[in-house]
Amino acid sequence: METYGCQMNKADSASIRGLLIERGFTDAEDITKADVVIINTCVVREHAENRVYARLGYFRHIKERINPALKVVLTGCLTRFNRAKLEEEYEIDLIADVYSQAELADCIANDSYATQSLYRTTNYKFKPSELDPDNPIRAYVSITHGCDNWCSYCIVPAVRGTMISRPADDIIDEVKRLCDLGVKEITLLGQNVNSYGTDIGGMKFVDLLERIDKTTSGQWIRFMTSHPKDFSKTLADAVIDLQSLCGHVHLPLQSGSNRILSLMGRSYSREDYLEKIGYLRSRKPDFPLSTDIIVGFADETDAEYEETASMLRTIRFEDAYLYHYSERKGSRAAEKGLPCDEATGRERLAKIIALQRSLSADSLSQCIGTTMSVLIESKARDGGMIGRSRENRMVVVPEGKIGDIVTVTAKEIKGHTLIA
Ligand code: SAH
Numbered sequence: 001m002e003t004y005g006c007q008m009n010k011a012d013s014a015s016i017r018g019l020l021i022e023r024g025f026t027d028a029e030d031i032t033k034a035d036v037v038i039i040n041t042c043v044v045r046e047h048a049e050n051r052v053y054a055r056l057g058y059f060r061h062i063k064e065r066i067n068p069a070l071k072v073v074l075t076g077c078l079t080r081f082n083r084a085k086l087e088e089e090y091e092i093d094l095i096a097d098v099y100s101q102a103e104l105a106d107c108i109a110n111d112s113y114a115t116q117s118l119y120r121t122t123n124y125k126f127k128p129s130e131l132d133p134d135n136p137i138r139a140y141v142s143i144t145h146g147c148d149n150w151c152s153y154c155i156v157p158a159v160r161g162t163m164i165s166r167p168a169d170d171i172i173d174e175v176k177r178l179c180d181l182g183v184k185e186i187t188l189l190g191q192n193v194n195s196y197g198t199d200i201g202g203m204k205f206v207d208l209l210e211r212i213d214k215t216t217s218g219q220w221i222r223f224m225t226s227h228p229k230d231f232s233k234t235l236a237d238a239v240i241d242l243q244s245l246c247g248h249v250h251l252p253l254q255s256g257s258n259r260i261l262s263l264m265g266r267s268y269s270r271e272d273y274l275e276k277i278g279y280l281r282s283r284k285p286d287f288p289l290s291t292d293i294i295v296g297f298a299d300e301t302d303a304e305y306e307e308t309a310s311m312l313r314t315i316r317f318e319d320a321y322l323y324h325y326s327e328r329k330g331s332r333a334a335e336k337g338l339p340c341d342e343a344t345g346r347e348r349l350a351k352i353i354a355l356q357r358s359l360s361a362d363s364l365s366q367c368i369g370t371t372m373s374v375l376i377e378s379k380a381r382d383g384g385m386i387g388r389s390r391e392n393r394m395v396v397v398p399e400g401k402i403g404d405i406v407t408v409t410a411k412e413i414k415g416h417t418l419i420a
């Protein structure tokens with residue numbers, strides 16, 4: 001099983017793996033002896049899409065030369081993006097969209113590849129979370145599927161469909177089940193978790209967090225991703241006041257220029273964003289934040305790029321996922337014919353990566369001498385144990401068991417990791 005893309009895809013892959021294990025399958029150690037390879041795909045940027053085509057080429061080679069019995073199964077976001085190309089140019093034994101996981105598993109189990117493609121149009125079914133056997137103390141729980149925001153650069157609403165919220169009782173049962181299994185950290189997943197419940201009425205995201213907080217006893221709760229337009233004061237208060245919630249928020253800014261934000265269809269301004277961060281930090285100075293940024297969107301000017309860079313300097317994100325704009329066929333920006341100048345995008349990306357690197361190093365160095373709680377995840381490479389703090393920082397601690405929460409003081413930095 002190969003997985004590309006975001007955490008939702010990783011969670012989907014875990015479900016598919018679980019469905020296949022229930023049907024008697026095991027992980028293959030070597031592709032040359034495997035019966036089936038499942039590729040769970042991403043198309044958010046051209047680079048991600050091209051990687052899948054390269055892998056399909058590689059598996060064609062394996063099939064022709066080494067393992068003729070190998071079946072190639074494709075799922076994920078590419079299945080709804082460029083279906084014609086997939087069906088015409090590649091020999092894929094089964095194509096199943098993100099809605100058809102159970103059918104995919106049944107087809108593989110019954111060795112029935114003749115149907116070729118499985119596309120369901122509605123009715124997404126949320127599945128129980130599968131624990132990663134290598135890291136069973138941490139779990140992901142999907143609370144929404146799909147997205148209705150249609151940010152103009154983004155293909156996700158087109159390939160994942162409209163937003164569907166999972167019923168709250170179902171989420172609570174899932175959280176209870178995972179706590180009983182000994183899970184120590186649960187991340188709630190959705191493309192825009194703040195919109196939770198708007199499609200089914202009733203419970204809002206903050207209410208859900210309050211219910212989850214009452215359900216847990218000592219476990220840590222994280223969530224992603226938040227959209228700044230819906231990041232309310234009530235949500236900021238909940239993040240700070242609810243005992244189970246970790247003190248870190250990922251809040252994608254995308255751009256620091258109001259003209260570009262408006263072209264992106266993000267529904268907030270630079271000033272709105274600063275006000276929201278201001279409130280969080282008025283309650284908790286140095287509140288740790290991370291973000292996503294796209295540079296070179298449409299006809300972004302040098303001055304507009306500088307406005308984004310200045311936001312990074314002002315806000316001092318601990319971490320940022322930085323991209324240059326990649327045009328996606330089917331997105332609103334592509335339909336409107338907004339320009340995409342990848343060469344300029346690449347230049348600006350190199351500059352902003354260098355800037356963020358030094359800002360990240362600066363903010364990490366502020367942590368030296370401070371005390372933090374760390375959930376131990378695994379053995380560290382050069383001795384000791386490694387895990388993440390509540391603030392989402394990687395920390396090496398001298399000792400402890402996987403799953404322990406330990407309180408330590410950071411003494412030094414190695415790369416992006418704190419050493420306690
Ligand atoms: N739902 C989440 C994540 C969406 S994809 C959110 O709203 O934040 C993750 C990130 O990929 C986005 O935040 C954005 O920064 C980036 N991205 C999306 N489409 C892109 C595109 N066409 N080109 C470059 N980056 C893109």
Ligand code: SF4
Nearest residue numbers: 147149150151154156
């Ligand atoms: Fe894409 Fe915007 Fe939805 Fe995120 S909120 S998935 S960026 S459309």
Ligand code: F3S
Nearest residue numbers: 005006042043044077
């Ligand atoms: Fe990629 Fe689909 Fe996630 S396009 S980023 S895997 S929702």
